Amino acid sequence: MPVFRFTVNGEPREVDTFDARPLLEVLREDLQLTGTKYGCGEGQCRACTVLIDGAPALSCITPVRSAAGKRITTIEGLARDGRLHPVQQAFAQEGAMQCGYCTPGMILQTVALLEKNPSPARAQILQALNGSLCRCNGYPRIVAAVEFAARLQRSMTAQQEVVHAAE
Numbered sequence: 001m002p003v004f005r006f007t008v009n010g011e012p013r014e015v016d017t018f019d020a021r022p023l024l025e026v027l028r029e030d031l032q033l034t035g036t037k038y039g040c041g042e043g044q045c046r047a048c049t050v051l052i053d054g055a056p057a058l059s060c061i062t063p064v065r066s067a068a069g070k071r072i073t074t075i076e077g078l079a080r081d082g083r084l085h086p087v088q089q090a091f092a093q094e095g096a097m098q099c100g101y102c103t104p105g106m107i108l109q110t111v112a113l114l115e116k117n118p119s120p121a122r123a124q125i126l127q128a129l130n131g132s133l134c135r136c137n138g139y140p141r142i143v144a145a146v147e148f149a150a151r152l153q154r155s156m157t158a159q160q161e162v163v164h165a166a167e
């Protein structure tokens with residue numbers, strides 16, 4: 001079987017597997033990164049979202065060969081030095097989860113959105129998360145969490161700029 005190499009959450013990894021195998025399966029079963037969830041398995045719910053080179057991708061319909069040589073981020077890769085990523089922090093503080101099954105995918109979609117647009121309007125948030133399904137129907141809190149995450153990230157960026165200016 002071919003060997004595929006990529007970076008997962010900053011670490012170089014390699015797997016020896018079939019080239020058409022879904023990336024989701026490789027992450028969960030070979031690399032034991034079970035934070036990425038299997039929902040529908042056919043690209044319809046976004047529970048399996050990961051970032052590939054910073055862009056959201058549905059790992060259930062992404063063959064592992066497509067990820068070769070790329071930078072993959074899963075939910076396990078967001079926290080730094082024991083501190084939650086601001087988007088994780090916002091989801092927790094807003095209580096934007098019930099069973100939590102959709103949450104890793106929602107958070108990664110949000111990370112990608114805020115990377116492109118640090119101040120999204122509500123309509124832009126709805127558009128970005130359209131297609132990310134929550135079976136618990138917690139959408140109002142999820143939208144509130146995205147808005148909070150945007151505010152949090154902007155204030156952290158402003159604080160960092162003040163620190164840099166003082167150095």
Ligand code: FES
Pocket residue numbers: 037038039040041042043044045046047048049058059060061
């Ligand atoms: S599990 Fe991938 S989109 Fe549903």
Ligand code: FES
Pocket residue numbers: 096097098099100101102103133134135136137138
């Ligand atoms: S919190 Fe249960 S599916 Fe979204």
